[in-house]
Amino acid sequence: MSVDDKLSTLAAAARFDVCGCGGSVRSAASVDPARFIYKAALPDGGCVSLFKVLLTNVCVNDCAYCINQSRRDIPRTAFKPEELARLFMDFYHKRLVKGIFLSSGIAGNPSGTMSRMIETIEILRTRYQFKDYVHLKLLPGAGMDCVEAACKLATRVSVNIEAPTAQHLGRLSARKDIYNGILEPMRWVKQLKSRTGLVPSGQTTQFVVGAAGERDHDILNTTEALYREMELRRVYFSAYKPVGDPRLEGVGAASPWREHRLYQADWLLRVYKFTPGEVSLALGPAGYLSLKKNPKRTIAAKQPWLYPIDINKASYEELLRIPGIGPVSARRITQLRQIHDVSAVEQLQKLHVRYREAMPFIWFKGMLDWEKQLCLAPLFKQEEIDEPESELTLEEAVGRDSKIRNPKF
Numbered sequence: 150m151s152v153d154d155k156l157s158t159l160a161a162a163a164r165f166d167v168c169g170c171g172g173s174v175r176s177a178a179s180v181d182p183a184r185f186i187y188k189a190a191l192p193d194g195g196c197v198s199l200f201k202v203l204l205t206n207v208c209v210n211d212c213a214y215c216i217n218q219s220r221r222d223i224p225r226t227a228f229k230p231e232e233l234a235r236l237f238m239d240f241y242h243k244r245l246v247k248g249i250f251l252s253s254g255i256a257g258n259p260s261g262t263m264s265r266m267i268e269t270i271e272i273l274r275t276r277y278q279f280k281d282y283v284h285l286k287l288l289p290g291a292g293m294d295c296v297e298a299a300c301k302l303a304t305r306v307s308v309n310i311e312a313p314t315a316q317h318l319g320r321l322s323a324r325k326d327i328y329n330g331i332l333e334p335m336r337w338v339k340q341l342k343s344r345t346g347l348v349p350s351g352q353t354t355q356f357v358v359g360a361a362g363e364r365d366h367d368i369l370n371t372t373e374a375l376y377r378e379m380e381l382r383r384v385y386f387s388a389y390k391p392v393g394d395p396r397l398e399g400v401g402a403a404s405p406w407r408e409h410r411l412y413q414a415d416w417l418l419r420v421y422k423f424t425p426g427e428v429s430l431a432l433g434p435a436g437y438l439s440l441k442k443n444p445k446r447t448i449a450a451k452q453p454w455l456y457p458i459d460i461n462k463a464s465y466e467e468l469l470r471i472p473g474i475g476p477v478s479a480r481r482i483t484q485l486r487q488i489h490d491v492s493a494v495e496q497l498q499k500l501h502v503r504y505r506e507a508m509p510f511i512w513f514k515g516m517l518d519w520e521k522q523l524c525l526a527p528l529f530k531q532e533e534i535d536e537p538e539s540e541l542t543l544e545e546a547v548g549r550d551s552k553i554r555n556p557k558f
Contacts, residue, residue, distance in 0.1 A: 150224075150226050152232065154226070155228060156236065158206065158224060159202050159203040159204075159227075159228065162203050162216060162217050162254075163202050163203045163252055164201075165215075166250075185200065185201070185202065186201075186240075186246055187199045187200075187201035189250075197248060198248075199246060199247070199250045199282070200240055200241075200248070200249045202249075202251065203217075203251075204227060204228055204230075204233065204252075204253035204266050204269065205225070205226065205227030205228070205253050205254050206223070206225055206227075206254050207225045207226075207256040208254030208255050208256070209255050209256070209258075210255055210325065211322055212321055213320075213322065213360065214311070214321055214357045214360040214389055214392065214394070214397070215392065216392050218394070220394070221392070221393075221394075227256065228269075230266075231272060233269050234277065238273070247281055247282060249270075249283055250284040251266055251269060251285055251286065253266055253286065255289075258290075259290035259291040259292075259295075260291050260292045260295050262288055263287070263291040263299070264295060266285065266299075267295065267298045270303065271302060281304075282304045283302060283305075284303065284304065284350075285303040287307065287308040287334050288308075289325055289326075289331050290329075293334075293337050296334050296338060297341060300341045300342070300348050304349060305348060305351060305353065306338055306348055307353040308331055308334050308335060308354060310331050310355070311325075311355065311356060311357045312356065312357065312361050313356065313371040313547065314367055314371070315327045315547055318361070321357075327547055332379075332547070335352065335354070335375075335379045335381075338352045339352075339380055351381065351382030351383075352379070352381055352382060353381060353382055353383040353385060354381060354384055354385070355384070355385040356372075356384070356387070358386050358388050358389055358408055358411060359388060359402070359404075360389040360397060360400065364435070364437055365407070365410070365414070365432060366429070367436070368411060369414055369415075369418070369425075369428060372384045372418065373418055373428075374542065374547075378542070383419075384415055386411045386412060386415070387408070388407065389403040390402045407440060410440060410443075410444060411438065413444050414431060414438060417431075417444065417448075420476060421445075421470075421475075422466075422469075423448070430447065430448045430451045431444035431445075443472065445470075448470075449471070449472050449510055455470070456509075457510055457512040458470075458510060459513065460491050460511045460512070460513045461486060461490045461514070468482055471507055471510045472506045473502055473505070473508075474502055474507055478500050481501070482500060485500065492514065492515040494508075
């Protein structure tokens, strides 16, 4: 197989591994080599061009959601470390990319394949003196020596958990071990990072959403525990798309809106510092987030006694709990108040507050009569509120027995 054919196959095989919310792979129909470049979003709203590829799509694992799993009859190929390093540097010198995202199927055993991935990055770092961004996937089941070697070379590492509990993962794969193969490498990375300062951009993970009958409740429990106990930098969510595996017959594609609502709830946990109990208020009785409602607004609507909030007296933390106000606009409000009070809707607009969302939940001196009527209107509907769940340990979160609404397997 030619290098171009390998690239077509292995770049396409990497497309479901998320490395930056909002990124996209350019059309594979283009003859331009830039079609294999992934535009990963940055926290500041910008983006970085990553060369995103698998070392090989050969894999011994049987993951029912994966296009590369061992049961599928598809063309298989692999790059040699030198070959892939040389190809990447060609793109880099042409200024098409600024970094690499390298993952792989497992050909033979995890440590053996991981060693070839590490060799690829070692060639980039030593022979080519490449100093920029490297995101290196840790293969489930790889040994600690491989994890340590990866951490010495990479800017960021990740191992995908895919499912929120051992029970759910067991429905998707007979070979993966959530404790020893996935959580243990995460612990090693945490220890290495805290002891040596390696992997400056930290570690991340990913869930496949909707394949195993898991609830949003299960995903968010494990997500919060991973942030707290493993100090993950980010958790990503990938909506399941059927790949023709008979074990998931009848399981349709997960709604992109479900993925979006999970990202919003994750933002509340990770950035807004909502407690698990607060975020649980966004869940319906069956344990799912509403596809139609923003979870932050749902949480606010279930706590009518907290509102309206005087926007000129609220703390930064209280401002963050108002729908339509995020970290940037909350900081702008606190800075403006050092000069003068907020006294008009126009001021909120200039501060980039989504004021139509915020108005029912805020109050300020000088509000016009129609504005007062809007804020004091009975917009809060009493909804059934589940008892907020206390924080779970990671072992409790991934090992607990939950009711799975089940798909046919």
